[in-house]
Amino acid sequence: LAKTTQPISMDSYEGQEVNITCSHNNIATNDYITWYQQFPSQGPRFIIQGYKTKVTNEVASLFIPADRKSSTLSLPRVSLSDTAVYYCLVGQGSNDYKLSFGAGTTVTVRA
Amino acid sequence: NAGVTQTPKFQVLKTGQSMTLQCAQDMNHEYMSWYRQDPGMGLRLIHYSVGAGITDQGEVPNGYNVSRSTTEDFPLRLLSAAPSQTSVYFCASTFEGGTYNEQFFGPGTRLTVL
Numbered sequence: 569l570a571k572t573t574q575p576i577s578m579d580s581y582e583g584q585e586v587n588i589t590c591s592h593n594n595i596a597t598n599d600y601i602t603w604y605q606q607f608p609s610q611g612p613r614f615i616i617q618g619y620k621t622k623v624t625n626e627v628a629s630l631f632i633p634a635d636r637k638s639s640t641l642s643l644p645r646v647s648l649s650d651t652a653v654y655y656c657l658v659g660q661g662s663n664d665y666k667l668s669f670g671a672g673t674t675v676t677v678r679a
Numbered sequence: 680n681a682g683v684t685q686t687p688k689f690q691v692l693k694t695g696q697s698m699t700l701q702c703a704q705d706m707n708h709e710y711m712s713w714y715r716q717d718p719g720m721g722l723r724l725i726h727y728s729v730g731a732g733i734t735d736q737g738e739v740p741n742g743y744n745v746s747r748s749t750t751e752d753f754p755l756r757l758l759s760a761a762p763s764q765t766s767v768y769f770c771a772s773t774f775e776g777g778t779y780n781e782q783f784f785g786p787g788t789r790l791t792v793l
Contacts, residue, residue: 611683611786612769612784664773664782665771666735667724668722668723669714
């Protein structure tokens with residue numbers, strides 16, 4: 569299973585763009601990259617998933633370079649409600665159910 | 680759809696007691712998982728199931744048992760509770776669509792073992 573490395577924490581202000589980079593140097597050919605968000609006292613929630621290049625949905629964008637050894641989750645124009653822990657998972661798309669989550673990145677948005 | 684439900688929300692046990700944490704999903708997902716989350720840490724996989732009658736161990740299975748008699752239910756049993764099992768427990772079910780998959784998590788059970 570690919571090991572991932574993320575920053576422990578990031579601070580931002582309302583209205584700014586937040587970019588969280590996840591390193592996964594030993595990603596396998598069949599691996600997908602998935603990001604989850606967790607608010608205090610809640611279970612994680614799926615944000616976005618991708619394999620290569622760029623994926624965008626109504627919440628975030630995911631940028632994956634050609635070598636796929638890292639990925640960047642981009643949160644546009646954050647608000648106070650985006651304060652949460654963000655987890656990067658790397659594994660075969662059908663196998664996320666048997667992956668542990670790392671410590672994630674705590675994003676704190678200030679007014 | 681109720682999604683993934685967990686009961687109870689809170690539980691206090693004494694060392695040595697046993698109990699079962701309940702998890703149910705109504706999305707007809709084959710894959711289900713149990714995690715524990717200790718303060719300031721990520722989620723560690725305890726056990727998972729790929730369908731009724733099929734379970735396997737995750738990263739931290741010791742002290743826990745699971746069974747999967749139906750697609751909907753995936754209970755987690757603590758055999759003899761220990762203070763080290765004080766944690767928040769999350770159950771998840773996974774939609775698997777080939778090139779796309781997504782885990783849906785329950786609200787969690789906060790367990791304290793005295």
